[in-house]
Amino acid sequence: EVQLVDSGGGLVQPGGSLRLSCAASGFTFRNYAMNWVRQAPGKGLEWVSAISNSGGDTYYSDSVKGRFTISRDNSKNMLSLQMDSLRAEDTAVYYCAKDVWPQPDAYDIWGQGTMVTVSS
Amino acid sequence: QSALTQPASVSGSPGQSIPISCTGTSSDVGGYNFVSWYQQHPGKAPKLLIYDVNRRPSGVSDRFSGSKSGNTASLTISGLQAEDEADYYCSSYTGSSTRWVFGGGTKLTVL
Numbered sequence: 001e002v003q004l005v006d007s008g009g010g011l012v013q014p015g016g017s018l019r020l021s022c023a024a025s026g027f028t029f030r031n032y033a034m035n036w037v038r039q040a041p042g043k044g045l046e047w048v049s050a051i052s053n054s055g056g057d058t059y060y061s062d063s064v065k066g067r068f069t070i071s072r073d074n075s076k077n078m079l080s081l082q083m084d085s086l087r088a089e090d091t092a093v094y095y096c097a098k099d100v101w102p103q104p105d106a107y108d109i110w111g112q113g114t115m116v117t118v119s120s
Numbered sequence: 121q122s123a124l125t126q127p128a129s130v131s132g133s134p135g136q137s138i139p140i141s142c143t144g145t146s147s148d149v150g151g152y153n154f155v156s157w158y159q160q161h162p163g164k165a166p167k168l169l170i171y172d173v174n175r176r177p178s179g180v181s182d183r184f185s186g187s188k189s190g191n192t193a194s195l196t197i198s199g200l201q202a203e204d205e206a207d208y209y210c211s212s213y214t215g216s217s218t219r220w221v222f223g224g225g226t227k228l229t230v231l
Contacts, residue, residue: 037166045158045166045209047220061218095165104220106156106171106211113165 002026002109006096009114016086016118022079022096022111030054030074033099035107036081038092038116048094049081050104059104064090086118123148124210124223131229137198140226142210143191148221150191154213157186157195160225161206169208170195197228205230 008020022034036048049070050059058070069082079096093115097107125143132138142149142157149155155173158166168177170186173193183198193212197204210223 044225045160045211045222047211047218047222050219059219063218065217100168100171100177105154105213106168107158107166108168108171108177110165110167 002098004096004098004109004111006094006111006114009094009116011117011119012086013120014087014118017082017084018086018116020081020083020094020096020114020116024077024079024098027098027109029072029077031102033102033104034070034072034079035097035099035104036070036079036094037097037107037110038090038094039113040089040092043092046092050099051079052104053102057103083116086116088118090116091118092116123214123218123221124212126208126210126223126226128224129227129229131231132200133231134200134202136200137196138200138228140195140197140208140210140228142193142195142212142223144193144212144214144221145191147216148191148212148214149188149193151215152213153188155186155188155193156211157184157193158209158211159204159206160209166209200230202230204228 093113096111098109157170160166174186
């Protein structure tokens with residue numbers, strides 16, 4: 001079964017850090033780009049970051065550039081998102097999502113989501 | 121404010137065909153054939169319906185179709201069913217530093 005399992009969310013104070021992980025199974029992880037998409041409570045979807053299949057190309061939204069770092073370990077079928085200098089507006093459910101191609105395009109498999117709450 | 125504009129809500133009766141529009145600019149929807157559509161039921165992760173304007177992933181019903189004209193993309197749902205009641209989001213590649221953007225979402229109500 002093709003599956004993504006997100007983890008690592010929680011409550012963190014403004015200015016703090018958190019690392020999200022996504023464990024992939026059921027497909028050849030190294031062949032596809034991967035993405036992080038978030039959804040603030042009661043709001044719409046927002047693309048956060050993407051990484052190519054090899055990890056050589058990374059992309060970030062303007063809202064997280066310089067604060068978040070996406071990475072992948074193709075030997076362990078793992079995707080990560082290191083989030084630093086967190087702000088209240090980063091509060092959201094974070095989804096990892098598999099792409100349809102080796103380069104970022106569209107997201108055909110999604111994790112269950114992990115909640116990140118930034119609050120004092 | 122979302123970069124792509126979608127109607128906040130649409131509604132239709134079972135069996136009808138419903139279009140949902142997604143309007144952008146020549147820097148996103150109009151400039152690239154990388155438009156995708158997602159369905160999201162409450163409390164669930166989104167599901168990919170259409171990618172690259174009009175390609176349908178395996179397993180997605182052929183009642184869902186996508187198209188694009190100029191700066192506006194459209195998702196059409198034919199033979200509307202009660203289970204189609206959900207939120208729908210479009211997404212597009214952009215030429216800006218934020219490479220991908222979503223629309224604000226459209227809530228579909230099946231009457």
